[in-house]
Amino acid sequence: MSNSLMERAVAAATDTKEALLGRGVVGQTGALFARLFPGQRAVVVADENTYAAAGTAVVASLKEAGVTIDSEYIFPGTPTLYAGYSNVEQLREYLRPIEGVSVCSIGAGTLSDLAKLASGELGRSYLNVCTAASVDGFASFGASISKDGFKSTHDCPAPAGLVADFDIIAAAPKRLTATGYGDLIEKIPAGADWILADALEIEPIDQQAWDLVQGPLRAALADPERIAAGDPAAIVGLTEGNIMSGLAMQAVQSSRPASGAGHQFSHVWEMEGHGTDWDPPLSHGFKVGVGTVASCALWAEALQLDLANLDVDRVVAEAPSDAEVEARVRALLDPRIVEEGVKHTVGKHLTGTELRDRLNLIKSRWPQIVDRAVPQLSSPEQIADQLARVGAPYHPEMIQIDWDRFRLTHFKAQMIRPRYTILDLLVEVGMLDEVVSRLFSAEGYWGRHRHP
Numbered sequence: 001m002s003n004s005l006m007e008r009a010v011a012a013a014t015d016t017k018e019a020l021l022g023r024g025v026v027g028q029t030g031a032l033f034a035r036l037f038p039g040q041r042a043v044v045v046a047d048e049n050t051y052a053a054a055g056t057a058v059v060a061s062l063k064e065a066g067v068t069i070d071s072e073y074i075f076p077g078t079p080t081l082y083a084g085y086s087n088v089e090q091l092r093e094y095l096r097p098i099e100g101v102s103v104c105s106i107g108a109g110t111l112s113d114l115a116k117l118a119s120g121e122l123g124r125s126y127l128n129v130c131t132a133a134s135v136d137g138f139a140s141f142g143a144s145i146s147k148d149g150f151k152s153t154h155d156c157p158a159p160a161g162l163v164a165d166f167d168i169i170a171a172a173p174k175r176l177t178a179t180g181y182g183d184l185i186e187k188i189p190a191g192a193d194w195i196l197a198d199a200l201e202i203e204p205i206d207q208q209a210w211d212l213v214q215g216p217l218r219a220a221l222a223d224p225e226r227i228a229a230g231d232p233a234a235i236v237g238l239t240e241g242n243i244m245s246g247l248a249m250q251a252v253q254s255s256r257p258a259s260g261a262g263h264q265f266s267h268v269w270e271m272e273g274h275g276t277d278w279d280p281p282l283s284h285g286f287k288v289g290v291g292t293v294a295s296c297a298l299w300a301e302a303l304q305l306d307l308a309n310l311d312v313d314r315v316v317a318e319a320p321s322d323a324e325v326e327a328r329v330r331a332l333l334d335p336r337i338v339e340e341g342v343k344h345t346v347g348k349h350l351t352g353t354e355l356r357d358r359l360n361l362i363k364s365r366w367p368q369i370v371d372r373a374v375p376q377l378s379s380p381e382q383i384a385d386q387l388a389r390v391g392a393p394y395h396p397e398m399i400q401i402d403w404d405r406f407r408l409t410h411f412k413a414q415m416i417r418p419r420y421t422i423l424d425l426l427v428e429v430g431m432l433d434e435v436v437s438r439l440f441s442a443e444g445y446w447g448r449h450r451h452p
């Protein structure tokens with residue numbers, strides 16, 4: 001990636017002033033901290049695993065730059081730290097009485113989100129040293145935290161500074177690199193979801209954010225074998241791709257540029273607690289990867305539909321009422337997340353004239369949507385092949401999601417976020433049931449791929 005693209009991304013960011021990416025840049029952490037937070041002392045936040053990966057180098061660099069270390073706040077390494085709100089509160093209350101400090105956190109997705117939200121709730125900015133290329137959330141504007149069982153992105157500022165040392169990141173366990181690939185590859189169907197929302201005048205594409213994510217995406221995903229082998233050059237692309245996605249989310253203060261229906265599959269499983277008690281826990285990117293295959297399979301079916309000849313009168317007449325939609329959500333979703341689900345699903349459900357107007361727009365714009373979405377998308381077979389080559393799961397069986405549960409996730413995923421995706425289009429045209437049945441029939445993608 002050109003330096004100028006990263007510079008443009010940081011310039012577009014609202015909170016991040018500097019991002020240092022390169023080999024050995026951990027040694028510049030102290031100088032960066034001193035530039036960003038002049039006169040402040042540092043609270044080093046890590047857990048035992050991430051401290052082992054980079055703690056000594058970070059502390060040495062802070063000291064060398066003359067930064068006073070107020071204290072170290074180290075979460076236990078086992079059980080694996082969870083992105084739960086109680087951990088945010090614990091860290092926030094530790095920090096609250098200490099004046100004149102900023103956090104220098106060391107970690108991957110979970111630790112960085114805990115530091116981000118705890119700092120954000122105190123109105124303080126912070127700096128993160130990334131220990132793996134495992135997520136796109138390092139530079140994003142919000143923190144993905146579970147509160148009362150519902151995992152969502154909590155608004156809070158992104159870090160003022162980021163350090164991504166490729167030597168540290170390349171040495172992280174291989175599963176973390178494969179998980180970062182899973183998070184990144186969903187930007188392919190997420191882009192198609194955004195094209196759809198743009199064409200239907202629901203959420204216009206922000207060209208700058210689009211370019212930051214989609215520009216370097218294909219190159220970053222191009223060589224899964226080299227990424228799996230830990231080749232530093234290939235891991236550079238993956239790290240940059242994920243950080244650019246975070247900067248794009250920051251620029252538009254929304255996860256839209258980086259997250260579509262494929263992510264929603266992952267969020268459902270996470271909110272159901274699937275794999276959170278495994279050792280190691282089932283990662284975000286592994287779930288997102290399987291969700292990406294599912295999303296591309298849905299898109300492939302949708303593109304075969306003749307929506308330019310949609311019978312709008314029939315669809316409006318057969319559309320369910322709000323009460324029927326609510327009953328369906330209540331029947332499907334886990335009790336812990338059902339109220340949020342009802343709010344989002346009923347909130348975006350259209351009836352009557354509003355539905356008619358939307359359907360007429362779908363009908364008239366469908367040829368244009370197909371023309372724009374086709375070059376953006378990959379087939380589910382291609383996505384599964386790329387995930388297999390990087391060493392990430394590409395089939396629900398590989399993450400212990402059984403068949404019925406997987407099929408039902410196609411419906412639940414539409415219910416947990418307000419974001420308009422391919423799932424919402426299929427719901428509005430009254431064809432989600434039919435499309436899912438086809439996918440799971442003997443001829444459909446999942447029928448033909450019953451096992452990995």
Ligand SMILES: NC(=O)C1=CN([C@@H]2O[C@H](COP(=O)(O)OP(=O)(O)OC[C@H]3O[C@@H](n4cnc5c(N)ncnc54)[C@H](OP(=O)(O)O)[C@@H]3O)[C@@H](O)[C@H]2O)C=CC1
Nearest residue numbers: 047049053081083108109110131134137140143144172284
């Ligand atoms: N804010 C946002 O926009 C986004 C947030 N997320 C969130 O990020 C979280 C997932 O983050 P992810 O990075 O996948 O997982 P974790 O941060 O949980 O890290 C996974 C494991 O790797 C360990 N680890 C990290 N780096 C190293 C290293 N260099 N050497 C050895 N072990 C290491 C961690 O140790 P330890 O447990 O000790 O930390 C942990 O056991 C989820 O909560 C997800 O929702 C995901 C995408 C976007």
Ligand SMILES: O=C(CO)COP(=O)(O)O
Nearest residue numbers: 136153183255258259263
């Ligand atoms: O996980 C995310 C990006 O990787 C974002 O999640 P949301 O789409 O729920 O904001």
